[in-house]
Amino acid sequence: MMVIDTHQHFWKLDRGDYGWLTSELAPLYRDFLPPDLKPLLDAVGVTGTIAVQAADTEAETEFLLSLADEYDWIRGVVGWVDLEADTAPKSIARLAAHPKLVGLRPMIQDIPDDRWMLRDTLGPGIAAMVEHNLTFDALVMPRHLKHLLVFLAKYPDLRVVVDHCAKPEIRNKHFDDWSRDLADIAKDGAVYCKLSGLVTETAQDWSEADLKPFINHVFEVFPENRLLFGSDWPVLNLASDYQTWKDIAVRRHEEAGQSTMPDNVHAAYPRLTVNS
Numbered sequence: 653m654m655v656i657d658t659h660q661h662f663w664k665l666d667r668g669d670y671g672w673l674t675s676e677l678a679p680l681y682r683d684f685l686p687p688d689l690k691p692l693l694d695a696v697g698v699t700g701t702i703a704v705q706a707a708d709t710e711a712e713t714e715f716l717l718s719l720a721d722e723y724d725w726i727r728g729v730v731g732w733v734d735l736e737a738d739t740a741p742k743s744i745a746r747l748a749a750h751p752k753l754v755g756l757r758p759m760i761q762d763i764p765d766d767r768w769m770l771r772d773t774l775g776p777g778i779a780a781m782v783e784h785n786l787t788f789d790a791l792v793m794p795r796h797l798k799h800l801l802v803f804l805a806k807y808p809d810l811r812v813v814v815d816h817c818a819k820p821e822i823r824n825k826h827f828d829d830w831s832r833d834l835a836d837i838a839k840d841g842a843v844y845c846k847l848s849g850l851v852t853e854t855a856q857d858w859s860e861a862d863l864k865p866f867i868n869h870v871f872e873v874f875p876e877n878r879l880l881f882g883s884d885w886p887v888l889n890l891a892s893d894y895q896t897w898k899d900i901a902v903r904r905h906e907e908a909g910q911s912t913m914p915d916n917v918h919a920a921y922p923r924l925t926v927n928s
Contacts, residue, residue: 655902656727656917656924657701659815659848659882660689662719669707672762677890684886686723692885692894693725700727702882702921704789704815708732708759713747720752728754728924730789733777740777748784754921755787755813766795769803778807787811787921793819794826797833804840811842813920816849816884820866823855831869838873844920845874847901848882851891858891860900867904877916 663670664683675681693701703716703726713731720726729752733743747753760769769790781788788810792800797818804812814837820830837843847870854862871879881901888897918924 654700655698655881657693657698657883657885658813658880658917658920659704659846660701660885661706661887662686662689662703662716663706664715667707667711667715669709669712671707673706679889680886686719686726689885690723690725696895696898698898700725702726702728702730702754702924704730705732705757708734710734710743710747713753717747717750717752726752728752728921730755730757730787732757732759735777736771736773737777741780744777744780744784744786748786751923752925753786754923755789756781757789757791757815760791760796761793761819767799769796769799770806778810782807782809785922787813789813789815790818791815794821794830794833797830797837801833801836804837804843808842811844811920811922812840813844813846813880815846816853816882817845817847817866817870819849819853822850822853822858822862822866827865827869834869835873838878841878844878844880844916845870846880846882847904848880849884849887851897852884852887854891856891863900867900871904877919880917880920 662685664685673680703719705712705716710733716729716731720729731747731753733740733756735758790800790812792814818830818834820826850863850866851858883894883897885894888894
């Protein structure tokens, strides 16, 4: 069975636009490039990936697209554009000329204004995303979910993927508000959810039992065709490894009788090149 990792990153430190990446994050503070990931994919039977931006620059998008040109197993790229800029529609049209651009991701979790996504200044950029059939990756946290619900109503034609199940606070067992708000989000049939990024929201001594109620809830509220597998590699390395997370995530898909590819991933990212 074809398995696509819908969320992983690459970076090259000397590019210089990763403001969040400092030497304090020692396991991550080095280059991570396709030759580092490919052996891990081969070992666990993952056949392709979507590379997701890790810097809020268009240069980052171009860097990832250049890697996708070089490595055919990088099936798509979720990039970045300043959606508030007057030039956003033109930038989106230019980048979308590349067939492997499948979506865009503003770094909402790092924006001080939790209601940023509701600003009217995003309207032309969102319209351009819809025009070019691009998916909006929502890098949100539990505090954003109520605003995301309003955002979805404001842009009903926009396809949205929630990254990392909206980063529930597993380490503090903050379940109730997150679970209620995520269930409301899941009622929108244009919204998908990535089962990714959860182990880095746990305590250092985490176990699969800590994850289980959160993962089970995601599977309860999102139907089969709107759930996606993602590794969040190499950020994953802060708390686990590729093999361990892949086993947990894919096993849970299989227990629920759900597929990890290709139909659900292509529905979330219609521009994805699944057969290249």
